[in-house]
Amino acid sequence: MGGTILFVCTGNFCRSPMAEGILKGILRTDGKHELYDVRSAGTWTRDGMMASPRTLEAMNELRLDISDHRTRHLTSEDVAQASLILVMTQDHKEALALEFPDAREKLYLLSEMAGKRFDILDPSGSGSLDLHLTCAEEIKELLHKGYARIIELAESSPAKG
Known part of the structure; x- marks a missing residue:
């Protein structure tokens, strides 16, 4: 039971840490937080940076603290260890x-978990708290709607490697 759920975006300082923090909160509420390892990484980032200030503010509005998040560049080990990989865009x-x-069978758009197919727009660089809040709320809604599917896929797609 359980597995590793990996969220991937570009910089790992807005969307994927939001998704990681929100899903961890949902799992905690559901009493399943110890069964799953939830992580995030970026395709084009430097390791060790904090989430953006607006991301931290938006998450605080959702009563979630991700201040300990540090950016991580996606590695082949991350991909091998993941049971499920959820990305923000078709790109x-x-x-x-x-x-x-080899990861194609465990690779999905986050929006696909809720039966849709669209990109999560990147608010980074905008400086707008409203755009960050909109992004966080959209991710939260998708995670709630797709929660059962996420759990199903995480448990049925064992990590390879």
Whole structure:
């Protein structure tokens, strides 16, 4: 039971840490937080940076503290260890499928978990708290709607490696 759920975006300082923090909160509320390892990483980032100030503010508005988050560049080990990989955009999905062809069966758009298919727009660089809040709320809604599917896929797609 359980597994590793990996969220991937570009910089790992807005969308994927939001998704990581929100899902950890949902799992905690559901009493399943010890069964799953929830992580995030970026396709184009430097390791060790904090989440953006607006990301931290938006998450605080949701009563979630991700101040201990530090950016991580996506590695082949991350991909191998993940039971489920949820990306923010179709571009991320296509790039990861090309770089890690063995991961295709466990690679999805986050929006697909809620029965949809669209990109989560990146608020980074905007400086707008409203855009960050909108992004966080959208991710939260998708995670709530797709929660059962996320758990199902995380448990049925064992990590390879």
